[in-house]
Amino acid sequence: MTSGMKSVVAIRHLAFEDLGVFEPVLEELGYRVRYLDPGVLGADALEALDVESPELMVILGAPIGANDEALYPFLGAELDAIRHRLDSGRPLLGICLGAQLIARALGGRVFPMPEKVIGFADVSLTREGQEGPLRHIGNPDSVLHWHGDMFETPPGAVRLAYSHDCPHQAFAVGDTVLGLQFHLEADPGRIEQWLIGHAVELAEAGVDPVALRQQALLLGPDLERRGQQVFREWLMAADAANQLIPAAP
Template identity: 55%
Template sequence: MKTALVLRHLHFEDLGTFAPVLQAQGYALRYIDPGVDDLAGIDALQPDLLVVLGGPIGAFDDDRYPFLAADLTLVRQRLAARLPILGICLGAQLMARALGARVASMGVKEIGYAPLTLTPEGRASPLAALAGVPVLHWHGDRYEIPDGAIRLASTPVCDNQAFALGAHALGLQCHLEADAARIERWLVGHACELEGAGIDPRALREAARQAQATLPDAARRCLSAWLAALETA
């Protein structure tokens, strides 16, 4: 059986709708919680796939959250070996940092459901399944596209929403994996951030309800296409 090692920074920001896709593709899932679990003994090269999930901290917040250094080490090792890695939100920002790209505050929060604008490369990538589909955005930082990587998507608020490096590395700023049917955990867990950003949870809850009609299937097709590309790379 294939293995997927998943770095999870908040318990409710898990693999969501991605979990059954990975399991259907034969992956056994193993969650590691940085900041709680010791990453020192983790072999970054051992699993078939490394997934680095999101969290409400910055990719350069090492001084405040020292465990990020261990996160970054695993990401760097994985990228250097050109082994499959998927980064989501903070995970994508850590990938960008590991590849030498700048990550910084946008000066504004992008929180809510909105579709991506795919680049020509994005339309020819696994992200093609997301065309016109509102996806969840929840971040205040952005990354530059690393040297050698390909920009795949943008939004009016954030120009760099996704990048690919070869077939093995995919960074997603948005949360395709977030299960709209379980959005209440996000609304409660990030209540202070929503209040500070002036965002009404009732509006976000309704947007999540509407997204259930299209997002889970599009996210499933996107991840399945990327996993299939790994097999043929």
């Protein structure tokens, strides 16, 4: 690893639901990405994971529920890893399932929505959301939603965003913990992988993949730019909060 390079561990549940458009920002800011796939490696890999050393830890999305440890036992080990990371005070980002698991680890509820929300639709910001990195997405403006459950903003966290169907869309704990229900990281140029990988879910939810593809082509470039602005600003603030940015010579 290059001297001075920082590290990020990303817990990934599906190969195509990765860091997406966030990866160029990480490269720009001097991070080396390591993916951990618990579905391949099992709970033992999570139990053995050093959750304190990486400068950043990210928990990515998946089409399973945050309350499904009985069906997917590795989720119990994942929750434990998240709790240890929270205790360390070091930067932690959760997206979709990841945000729901962080909410659970902080004592918040995760529960089913009346119906799944899949597609590009508006998200609005609270006053606190407008004062932080999320202001770059606009208020309101379209983002990619893809979830059937939602979290409740957990105790000690600040609610940052909401939508018509989902009153809890984003939360933060200080400058170092961020939970996003929506997918700013998704690469619109790779939407076909999502359409193929979630084909059954789309059919069950009555979502037209042709329309979703067209939305990605239309909104993708601007949403990619705004998502990277959000992530860059949050990550730099999280680094600063943990005194991880070296002092200028």
